[in-house]
Amino acid sequence: MAAGVGVASEEGVPDRNWAGNVTWSAARRHRPGSVDELRALVAGSDRVRAVGSRHSFNRLADTAGDLVAVDGLPATVEVDPGRGTATVSAGLRYGEVAAHLHEQGYALPNLASLPHISVAGAVATATHGSGVANGNLATSVVALELVTADGGLLRVDRTDDRFAGLVVGLGAYGVVTRVTLAVEPTFDVRQYVRLDLPREAAAEALESAYSVSLFTDWRGPRFNQVWRKQRADQAPPPPGWLGTTPADQPCHPVPGRPGDVCTGQFGVPGPWHERLPHFRLGFTPSSGAELQSEFHVPRSAGVDALAALDPLADRIAAVLQISELRTVAADRLWLSPQYDRDTLSIHFTWIADASAVAPVLAAVEEALAPFDPRPHWGKVFGLSPATVAASYPRFADASALASALDPTGTFRNDMLDRYLSR
Incomplete structure (x- = not known):
């Protein structure tokens, strides 16, 4: 960094991500208090990466140069x-x-x-x-x-x-x-948690309300929980909805964890922002002792993709805390995993043991390969750069845009050099 910028500081910028599985390689950590300070810092640095709330589980935010936290900028x-x-x-x-x-x-x-x-x-x-x-x-x-x-x-x-x-x-x-x-x-939402959804009812459940999550530990033929978030004016699910039973106490997606850190359940109406998330802002949802992976497949292939994972169920369960299924609508953003296709997202919250998780993760990726899986950019995955690039029709355009806006590689790091070719 050029001398005289005057904003180099490690105060208030943690040295690792939220889960603790990545320690930053940065030579310097910064928390500028204004856009002008940030502009001077970037202009004087050879390598810069920005970091937000540190919820990525890989090295996407890492750099050997200057790591910049943007939460010190004026809040508006x-x-x-x-x-x-x-x-x-x-x-x-x-x-x-x-x-x-x-x-x-x-x-x-x-x-x-x-x-x-x-x-x-x-x-x-x-x-x-x-x-x-x-x-x-x-x-x-x-x-x-x-x-x-x-x-x-x-x-x-x-x-x-x-x-x-x-x-x-x-x-x-x-x-x-x-x-x-x-x-x-603004709008209100009611959240209902249902238990023990039959596997064959998954597609219907996912389409049943405004926002739906299915949770499974891969230890049986049924989903452990369904979190159904519906607009407040939608009729509640009937007592025997899709063969499930209503939860009788506040639930957490991970078995054995306290439900009081989660958003309001039992159909009690509340503002959208207090129901659409699973967790309450005022609580830390977990200790961070976990790893996460997520793969996005075409929603039309969702049933077959899940069937392809069935032979791995015991291996997945052995290193898993919980798995979540959700749907996401298609968009036209070049590097979005939902680019041009409605999506089923298959999420894994693993135990915090990278060596134990790695072979299972590789097996999951191999099983999902026929369904053109796109990984979540901020989570752990091992798909090859060629595989990832081939999944995005506008990938070459994204790479060209990066070269045009950043010809000297100021914002590059090892992960971008690997996955976003120049």
């Missing part, structure tokens, strides 16, 4: 009722943004299971919630502001030909400072 949520948008600071957590929007009578159509994740980080990795008609969180973006490799400030919106490439950007194009999101009138 600016609603424009005339345009139906809200412009928010990149480092804010979704739970913070959502509460502010609700107070003003607005909502986002979808939220991830964790409200603790940062806006910019979730958008950059196409993190998602659930719902056959709901896109991932990045699909609500209508404009971005980012600091480019030369310290410039670039603003793009949906009228820009590059927009669909920049939104799910993996940090390859710059450091995002502000995100403008489309909003809608």
Whole structure:
């Protein structure tokens, strides 16, 4: 970093990710307090990566140079009722943004299971919630502001030909400072948890409500839990819905964990932002002692993809905390795992033992190979760069855009060099 920038500091920037499985390689860690400080830092650095709430389980945010936390930038949520948008600071957590929007009578159509994740980080990795008609969180973006490799400030919106490439950007194009999101009138949601869903009813269950999650430990032919999040004016599920029984106490997706850290259940109505996530903002959902992987397959192939994993059930169960199935609607964002196809996401929360998980993960990837799986960019996967690139029709365009906006590789790191060729 060039002398005189004056913002180098390790204060307030942890040295590892939330799960603790990645220790940053950064020579310096920074938490600038203004966009001008950030611009000066980027302009004076050979290598920079941004970090949000640190919920990635791989080295996507890592760098050997300058690691920049964006949560020190001024926190703002600016609603424009005339345009139906809200412009928010990149480092804010979704739970913070959502509460502010609700107070003003607005909502986002979808939220991830964790409200603790940062806006910019979730958008950059196409993190998602659930719902056959709901896109991932990045699909609500209508404009971005980012600091480019030369310290410039670039603003793009949906009228820009590059927009669909920049939104799910993996940090390859710059450091995002502000995100403008489309909003809608606020709404209430009722959440019902049902137990013991027969395997053959999975497709119907996933399509039954606004947002649905199925949880399984892979130890039997039934799903342990169904988390059904429905608009408050939708009729509740009948007592014997799809052969399930209603939960009689607050549930946590992982067996044996306390349900009080989770959002309200039993059909009690509540604001969208207090029901669409699985976990409450005021609680830490777990100790972080876990690894996560997730693969997105075409929803039309979902039944066959699950059948392909059945022979691995015992191996999966031996290193698993819980597995979650969700649906996500198709979009047109170049590096989104939902690009051009409605998706079934198959998520694994593993035990915190990378050596034990690795061979099972490889077997899962091999079993899913016929279904063109796209990995979650922020989770653990071992698919080859060629396999990943071949799954994205606009992959070459994304790589070319990265080279055009960052010709000297300021925002590159080992993972991008491996997966986003130049």
